[in-house]
Amino acid sequence: MSRAAAVDTGAFAERSIAKGSKSFAAAARLFDAATRGDVVRLYAWCRHCDDVADGQEGGHLTGARPEVAIAERVAGLRRDTDRALAGDTAGLDPSFQALAEVARRHALPPALFHEHLKGFELDAGGRRYETLDELLGYCWHVAGVVGVLMARVMGVTDEAVLDRACDLGLAFQLTNIARDVVEDAGEGRVYVPLAWLREEGIAPADLAQPAHAAAVARLRRRLVEAAEPYYASARQGVDRLPRRSAWAIGTAERVYRRIGLKLVAAGEAAHGQRVSTGTGEKAAAILGGGWGAVRFRAYGEEPRDPALWRRPAI
Incomplete structure (x- = not known):
């Protein structure tokens, strides 16, 4: 060696x-x-x-x-x-x-690292996704498995809590996709479900065009709404983390979710803009994450809107 x-x-x-x-x-x-x-x-x-x-x-x-x-x-x-x-x-x-x-x-399983690398292989093949369920499979590879690995580093072994960590990764990735729709399309990458594009009557190449800002805003809203049940599910697992880890992850959840909410609020004005959180918003997320880490929260309930919530088959 x-x-x-x-x-x-x-x-x-x-x-x-x-x-x-x-x-x-x-x-x-x-x-x-x-x-x-x-x-x-x-x-x-x-x-x-x-x-x-x-x-x-x-x-x-x-x-x-x-x-x-x-x-x-x-x-x-x-x-x-x-x-x-x-x-x-x-x-x-x-x-x-x-x-x-x-x-x-x-003692992290090598298979989890290979699951993550599979996401880059999907990108290498130029894969596009017909439905939200197919997109969620991609999100597992590039982000859900990272949530599981991070939770393992925090000392989590409970499978239910690891599932919640996966859900947070899925929510983060859906938010990232929503934020980067225009930038990705400009580089020839399209992650928005193709079925959604057909419903809007636009082609993948149209996503980068300012003339289609209204359609892109609606698609972003759908992605942000799709992330919401996963954020709700993930919050139920935060209480099972060590307190400092719960503070950090609770803060990250608030910061990323805020990006999605700002995208929706901005609507067409967000087209071609990279939406992020400011210093004040991060400070508020830190305070909120700290409060969430010390107060008791019930665990084991199903996330809100369960009909919209599904974990990808892996």
């Missing part, structure tokens, strides 16, 4: 999250030190995989797309991930050393 040069994976991961996600970085500060260290290490691997697959850095384009095809880049990520999980991180990006440390400390 070869060994990589010593890397301060904690410091590396902190730089990664600071650059890649202001929203999650704010919430992650609320974890206890040990949990935060491993949460951001796991984030660093996820961020690296996303960047390699998309030809970005820190979630942002840095120039021309890589010449290597996305399918080949994703295959490389799978090989490097397998090496790291086997304990061989020599010559790999520091994110893989961070991954190896977290996976070893928390």
